[in-house]
Amino acid sequence: MNAPAPKDERITLSAEEFDALAAIVHEVSGIVVSAGKSSMVHSRLWKRLRALGKSDYSSYIAHLRSPEGVEERRHLVSALTTNVTGFFRENHHFETLRDQVLPPLLARARAGGRVRLWSAGCSTGAEAYSMAITIAQTAPDFANYDIRILATDIDPLMVAHGKEARFDLNAVAGLSEDLRTQFLIPAENDFQIIPALRSLVQFRELNLHDAWPMSGGFDVIFCRNVVIYFTPEARMRLWTRFESKLAPGGWMFMGHSERIPDLTQTRLDPAGITAYRLRAEDAATKATQCL
Ligand SMILES: C[S@@+](CC[C@H](N)C(=O)[O-])C[C@H]1O[C@@H](n2cnc3c(N)ncnc32)[C@H](O)[C@@H]1O
CATH class of the missing domain: 3.40.50.150 (Vaccinia Virus protein VP39)
Incomplete structure (x- = not known):
């Protein structure tokens, strides 16, 4: 199995950027991303920035907010949802x-x-x-x-x-x-x-x-x-x-x-x-x- 790719240390997520992302996620999905989840958000999203060739969160957020960001908003929600499930869960x-x-x-x-x-x-x-x-x-x-x-x-x-x-x-x-x-x-x-x-x-x-x-x-x-x-x-x-x-x-x-x-x-x-x-x-x- 491949080891997970290391996080890009040059990309950091500020408190304001976290709040902006949390607001977009809430607007799109109704999901509340609670304060304190900043490092979880960063660990799940930095690869999206890489994939889009963005070097910081502010340009990623601007993209999410733009009309061209529709598709990326789906990726954002996908990256931040919790998908835990199982067969016959709560049997x-x-x-x-x-x-x-x-x-x-x-x-x-x-x-x-x-x-x-x-x-x-x-x-x-x-x-x-x-x-x-x-x-x-x-x-x-x-x-x-x-x-x-x-x-x-x-x-x-x-x-x-x-x-x-x-x-x-x-x-x-x-x-x-x-x-x-x-x-x-x-x-x-x-x-x-x-x-x-x-x-x-x-x-x-x-x-x-x-x-x-x-x-x-x-x-x-x-x-x-x-x-x-x-x-x-x-x-x-x-x-x-x-x-x-x-x-x-x-x-x-x-x-x-x-x-x-x-x-x-x-x-x-x-x-x-x-x-x-x-x-x-x-x-x-x-x-x-x-x-
Ligand atoms: C924790 S899983 C629960 C799965 C399953 N119902 C179970 O109990 O095993 C929550 C699921 O809800 C989905 N979800 C979250 N927000 C949603 C929304 N606004 N509309 C539809 N599905 C949503 C997530 O993508 C995720 O797959």
């Missing part, structure tokens, strides 16, 4: 999915209905493929029905990773031998998800703070370990938007340290550990309004 959610959520949804699918799930802030795709594996385990005939998982992320590199569906040994270490045999194809240095599961998942680049182009509601939304990086106001705005995207009776799952602070302001009821469901009477009202 209790997948147990709830298997035992409570999927049975009625699969009955609907078998009767000709449509079932939609969304992994919002999907990172490498491990979360979306864990949803797909859970569906395949519960309904091995899933390919016959109108079931789809949408997986979205702001980071184009993560979206490309998800589409590619290749995972190294480390990433699949937590999967049992049985799951690996059923759902992964061993390749030279890694594993690829089997085509049947890949066709269940559609990956798209989407900034959660932008407009959402998807039509129709979702029966299940996973948005886990994403909003922790946003301000409390941005989080609350997102919970409200997710709620409006839930189909009647829909389920919302969030990360272990994420909570909706005031449920009275929502139409969601608690439904397990960091899991919520659209209130039944609201679901009924919504359904009537759709007739």
Whole structure:
């Protein structure tokens, strides 16, 4: 393995430049880069300056702010997002999915209905493929029905990773031998998800703070370990938007340290550990309004 390239000591990041970068990242992604992360920011970004032939941060920042900087703003966010994820991370959610959520949804699918799930802030795709594996385990005939998982992320590199569906040994270490045999194809240095599961998942680049182009509601939304990086106001705005995207009776799952602070302001009821469901009477009202 190659040793990491040494940092270019001639390039330094001043406090003002850090603040300017943090402001751009917040404006583009909603992510709050807290003070004290200056050396992390520098260690992740100096190679971008090199790639663009910039010798200091002030000209990099000017580029980011210019109309030509659109593409670089995507690289910036990509470099500074945290993409930690894993198969069956917070496994209790997948147990709830298997035992409570999927049975009625699969009955609907078998009767000709449509079932939609969304992994919002999907990172490498491990979360979306864990949803797909859970569906395949519960309904091995899933390919016959109108079931789809949408997986979205702001980071184009993560979206490309998800589409590619290749995972190294480390990433699949937590999967049992049985799951690996059923759902992964061993390749030279890694594993690829089997085509049947890949066709269940559609990956798209989407900034959660932008407009959402998807039509129709979702029966299940996973948005886990994403909003922790946003301000409390941005989080609350997102919970409200997710709620409006839930189909009647829909389920919302969030990360272990994420909570909706005031449920009275929502139409969601608690439904397990960091899991919520659209209130039944609201679901009924919504359904009537759709007739
Ligand atoms: C820590 S990972 C969580 C992945 C997965 N949900 C899980 O819990 O394992 C957070 C992901 O959110 C994405 N993200 C951050 N800000 C976002 C935004 N504004 N819109 C969409 N995705 C965002 C990051 O790119 C990253 O892949």
